[in-house]
Amino acid sequence: MNVSEAILSRYSVRKYRDKPVEEDKIHKLLEAARLAPSANNRQEWRFVVVQDRKKRQALMRAAKNQEFVGEAPVVIACCAVTDNHIMTCGQKCYPIDVAIAMEHICLQAVEEGLGTCWIGAFYEESVKEELQIPDEVRVVELLTLGYPADQPSVKNRLRFDEIVMYENWK
Numbered sequence: 488m489n490v491s492e493a494i495l496s497r498y499s500v501r502k503y504r505d506k507p508v509e510e511d512k513i514h515k516l517l518e519a520a521r522l523a524p525s526a527n528n529r530q531e532w533r534f535v536v537v538q539d540r541k542k543r544q545a546l547m548r549a550a551k552n553q554e555f556v557g558e559a560p561v562v563i564a565c566c567a568v569t570d571n572h573i574m575t576c577g578q579k580c581y582p583i584d585v586a587i588a589m590e591h592i593c594l595q596a597v598e599e600g601l602g603t604c605w606i607g608a609f610y611e612e613s614v615k616e617e618l619q620i621p622d623e624v625r626v627v628e629l630l631t632l633g634y635p636a637d638q639p640s641v642k643n644r645l646r647f648d649e650i651v652m653y654e655n656w657k
């Protein structure tokens with residue numbers, strides 16, 4: 488599978504087969520994250536891989552009872568150890584860097600026959616408490632992972648000409 492095929496095939500998987508994900512595959516996905524670019528090569532990302540059923544249930548509750556979060560065989564808490572560095576452009580590095588690493592995971596997952604879904608609807612404090620994540624660490628997003636049991640729907644996106652401008656904002 489090439490990158491274009493992975494980009495086309497990726498979708499948010501919200502129903503998972505009751506089948507564990509092989510450890511070597513999880514390792515491969517996290518290796519893809521490790522190789523991601525980051526501002527100044529800061530690599531502030533940290534990943535907590537959760538497979539324990541009770542913990543996944545607790546993460547589901549922290550994620551506003553989105554049921555598939557508890558059903559996915561793996562949930563990865565995508566975190567940042569950060570000094571909140573702000574780039575010259577005015578943006579914080581850490582959410583951007585963690586997001587890039589996460590999308591590396593998502594695309595590598597497609598190649599492995601796996602599916603993912605980003606989870607931003609969660610209460611950070613509840614996740615931290617459940618996973619014993621220190622106060623100073625930020626939980627940027629959760630990511631569900633497993634073998635898909637649903638099908639992609641048509642991609643609902645803005646048209647190319649609605650989002651791309653050449654030379655000027657116009």
Ligand SMILES: Cc1cc2nc3c(=O)[nH]c(=O)nc-3n(C[C@H](O)[C@H](O)[C@H](O)COP(=O)(O)O)c2cc1C
Pocket residue numbers: 497498499500501553604605606607608609628642
């Ligand atoms: C930052 C971010 C947060 C998201 N949070 C959630 C979430 O909490 N629950 C959910 O079901 N999907 C969540 N999604 C998935 C989006 O709804 C999804 O990516 C979007 O609708 C496009 O669909 P697709 O991923 O299938 O192409 C999130 C996606 C991103 C990028």
